[in-house]
Amino acid sequence: MTWTWFHRLGSPPYVYALAARLTPWFAWPAALLITGGLAGGLVLAPPDYQQGDGFRIVYVHAPSAWMSLMVYMTMAIAAAVALIWRIKVGHAVAAACAPIGASFTFVALVTGALYGAPMWGTYWEWDPRLTSELILLFLYLGYMGLRAGLEDTQRADRASALLAVAGSVNVPIIHYSVTWWNSLHQAPTVMQFGKPKMALAMLVPLLMMLAGFTLYFVAVLLVRLRGEVLSRERAASWIPEVLKT
């Protein structure tokens, strides 16, 4: 077992080329899965017997909510790897994750509110999941705010990495305390996302959307990573040669 593949990740030109090469491998399956999932979810799946066609927003909402957490985890892991082993690419990955994660969180919040309008009769309900999602959005905003506040890239990298790691310790605590808080103040939620008993015709498109969103995230991450590498290495001599082609 050799570690050369791992050490090569320390070289920005290699990472740049690798990201460029890998992007289509994620982007095309993502496009296929999302198209298929949307067709299956919005057209082929039968309407829910209680919620009618309103439930179909779940095909965007649930994957976004899932991704919002997963991107945070990816960000924290990349940040921890970068902090511990001093791998600069990790910082670039973490920095590239944050805006994507914040966007997924925002989409999850908006679709959740739109979902709530017909289901609860109100756009905003202090549901534990929506509340946690809102707090997650602030965690992302704090991370991006810290990066924006620090001009020196190295310091911004390491400070924001520490914040991401500290935040990832806190995310489960926040989640459970919000659930606890909510269980005291109101009856359990009216509806549950991701019901275990879901008709196969509804479930398959949802799983396709989940996989599609995950691959889409990786594809966008790779594109953003190239941007990060370019802006970090803007003084390096390999950049004009790469951009010529």
Place this chain on the structure above:
Amino acid sequence: MSARVTSAARVLAPEPAVGQGGAAAASLGADAAAALRAARLALLRDLTLAFRQRSQLIQPLAFFAMVTLLFPLAISPELSRLRAVAPGVLWVAALLASLLALEFLFRDDAHDGTLEQYALSGQSLTWLMFAKTAAHWLLTGLPLALMAPLAGLSLGVPVAALPGIVASVAVGSVTLSLIGSIGAALTLGIKRSGTLLSLLTLPLSLPVLIFGARATELAINGAPLAAPLELLAALAVLGITLAPLAAAAAVRISLE
């Protein structure tokens, strides 16, 4: 400023020579003793400085009282209505006051170079951060807890609830100071960092707010409040274990 400098020098004074050839365990014990001694001196130094410059002590308390005053004016003077919102009011006011006080934690030390000397001293920066945070809690968290009964009474809280409120604010503010120390260390040297600091620390402080407000609510209703109080204590223990490590790492990053 000479008082600041000489007192910092005491913390950093050279150690009495530790036998080089001694057993590893003995030198480990000596290192721990030295770290504790430095931490104690740093704690005393921060307390001394604060008592020489009392505005640092009074401002968070005045802010806490002022925020509490806003609510009767904004909601209604009826004590029955105020009593219903009292836990939330008390805890939001305490959270904001402790956030405001974070400014005092590292600012002067970073400004006059003391913090740099701490980092270079060879003493455990983790212990020094723990000492600074402990001093900060003694100077803001504890006074806030002692002040909370006054604010509570003005909101119509029954006298029997006051010990529970003091306990919950005292325990909860430990975690607030610890989380704040990470945020303050990360934002060192950023100009106009106030809003950024609140954006960083408030989301992480929400569990404390939830459990603290719940403990206060139970105390007001005369119910046993052990459960949320124990959760607050658990958060404090977790914070004491991890936060000084993170704060020390953050200070090192900020000083680079």
